[in-house]
Structures are given as C-alpha cells and as structure tokens.
Amino acid sequence: MAGRPREFDIDTALDRAIEVFFKKGYEKASLDDLTSAMNIKRPSLYKAFGNKETLFRTALETYHDRDLNQLRTLLSSEANPIKGVEVALLAIANNHIETKLGCLIANSGNMVHNDEGYDEIQEMLQKLIQNNEDTLYTHFESAKEHGYLSQDEDERALAQYFNGVLQGMAVIGRINNSSEALLNIAHQAIRIISD
Amino acid sequence: MAGRPREFDIDTALDRAIEVFFKKGYEKASLDDLTSAMNIKRPSLYKAFGNKETLFRTALETYHDRDLNQLRTLLSSEANPIKGVEVALLAIANNHIETKLGCLIANSGNMVHNDEGYDEIQEMLQKLIQNNEDTLYTHFESAKEHGYLSQDEDERALAQYFNGVLQGMAVIGRINNSSEALLNIAHQAIRIISD
C-alpha cells in the first residue's frame, strides 16, 4: 500500500546538492545551505538521502558518472583517437573557464587521510580517480590497436599522465582560473602524443 | 618593558600547525587539534598567532616559502636546466610518495569561491600558485637565453603547463597515492622538452 508520494524531484534536488557541495565543500555545506538550495526541509532530506555523508557520496557518484560519460564522449568524438584527446582536454579546459569550480573529486581530496570517519568517502574518491585513469587507458589501448599510437608508447603511463594533467587543470581552474593557463596546459600536454 | 617570556618556540609550534592543517584541512582542524599538537593552550595560540584564520595564513605562507625554495633549488640543481626540470619533477613525485599529503595549497583549493569570508585566503592561494608559475617562467626564460630551449618554445606556456602538472601530481599524491602513477606523470610530462 503506497502512501503519500514525494513532493519533490529527487534528481533535481540532488543536482542542487551537488552545486552546494561544489561551491562550499563538504564541511562548509551546512544542512541549512543544502535544504534551502534543494527546496526541501530537513526530515525530507534525511528520508530521501540518509544523512549528510550519504548525500555527499550520492552527489559524488552522480557527478562522477556525468564527468566520466562526458570524458568518454569527448575522447571518441573524433575518428582519430589522438585528436580525441586534444578535443577532450580543450573542452574540459573551457568547462573550467566557465564554471570556475574545478572538479568535485579533486576539491574533496583533503578529506583523504583524515582519520575522522571518512573511510568510505576516501575509498570512493580513490575509486573514482582510478575510473578516470582506466577510461584513458582503454582509450589509448584502442588507439594503439588501431595504429594511431606507436607500439613504443606505454598506454598505462599515458593514462596516468593525462589523468594527472586533468587533476592539475581542475586545481588551476579552481584556484587561479586563467583561460590562458588552462588552454596552455591542454595544448602543451598533448604534445607528447602529437607528431 | 618585557613581560613574561614565551615558553614555547613559535617556529616549531607553527610546524605542528602546518602538519595538522595538512592532514585535516582548515575546517576540520579544530583548535583542540591544533593546540594539542602545538603543545600550547588556547590563549597562547591567540596571543602568538591572532586567530585560527591568521594562523592558517601564516602556515600557508611558511609552507609555500619552503616549497618554492625547494623547487628553485631542484630546478637549478643541474647544469642543464632541462635536466633540472626532470630532477625537480621526480623529486617532487618521490616526496608525494613519502608524505601522501599532497600540497597544502592544492588541498585548500575548495576554500576559493566560498563567499564565507575567505577572501584573504583566496587571494593568498591565487598569489602562491602564481609564484609557482613565475618561478618556472624565470627558469625557462633563462634556459632559452642559454640555448637549452628552442626559440620556438613559449616559456609562459611551459611554465603554466608544468605548474598544472605539479598541481595534478599533488592531487594524485593525496587521493590515490601510487608511486607508479606519480613517476609516470613526471616522466611523461618532461617529454615535451626532452629531445
């Protein structure tokens, strides 16, 4: 027997929560900040999302899913997978220029090694970073198979490198948002696989 | 007229504060955490450092001074300035592998755009990142002058790129501390200026 239905859309509420966590970070995002942005009251939030930490984990995962899908789409947007990397880096640079918020995962890095009960968040952050790397790895593996990448290249090293570059762009995009710097990072980074 | 002398060493106390801020971040570092690590009581901290925010700014500045000095030393540790960049990146990678803490500045990126009265910290973080870039710029400028770098290279773009790579290594060093990844980032990153 179904009771009273939820009066708010859980996905749009989650989107608002992501925004708040993005701007303020986990600690500084108070429940008043969250509930007012989500347009719901406190007990509704607890019913729907558990508590602040599980809400944050849900937000992290949703954010990351979108981010990873965007990355995959960009990487494979060109027939030439090397050109795809360039397209992806430039698009992500421009995205940072627009939002000025960096990356929710990179922003949350200070929650790692915190011995304050953030164990699950820590594991999740590590997993999400690894997913990014693995997506890049798969891309370079395929590029090599199809002859777009020299057999001398180490696709794992390339994946780790570009993953690092992406995190670096996120930090610059947040702290010192300079379109010149972000675009230069993207342009220089791809030189190692451009001829 | 001098009163009762301070019973603790202000520099070692500041070092302990840096450690706490590094591990926990600004928000999560409580005054109890700080005072117990610094081995002083609350009023002594306020007398010596003002308040939590000014203590953090002092910690940030001290950390950054050391960091920048280390970078300059590493960059100029070889006769060949290009080799110096390689030495610096590898040393910093190994440092991340040891500490697993990332970079205090990159870790504090989520305090930017926070509209919660972090204006001075925000400005400081931007300035410190810019100092890093300028140090790299000066290095590449000198390298070009001395014929170690092609005239076609844009030393500002190179500085911004390596600055980004350094921030990326800090994020990876904190969240997903993998020596393989960190060393691969360093090795791949310098390829653009290695022959």
Add this chain to the structure above:
DNA sequence: TCAATTATGTACTGAACAGTAAAGTAACAA
C-alpha cells in the same frame, strides 16, 4: 621591592552544527 607588562591556565560563552521527535497532513488502496 614594587610597578608595569606579557604569557599562561582554567573555565566559560554564545553560536553553529547534524540529527531527530512529535504532531499534522496529504495521498494512496480497499
């Protein structure tokens, strides 16, 4: 020895916080 000054230790304050209890209310099924 005493006054002036500065540090220290204890204990407190008010505010902000995450989470919840309790009562009211709206929508569903029978």
Add this chain to the structure above:
DNA sequence: TTGTTACTTTACTGTTCAGTACATAATTGA
C-alpha cells in the same frame, strides 16, 4: 469513506566549535 502509509512542518536536542574573561605567574625596569 476509512485505514494506512509516508511526507512535511516545527521545534528541539546534545555536541562541537572558535573565541575570551579572569585570575595567576614570570619577566624587566625603576
């Protein structure tokens, strides 16, 4: 229409936090 379920509202709880008042201790200068 009735019983049931589940959402909403309000107000509260206990805790943690940054910062401070006050008394005390240690130094210097006169």
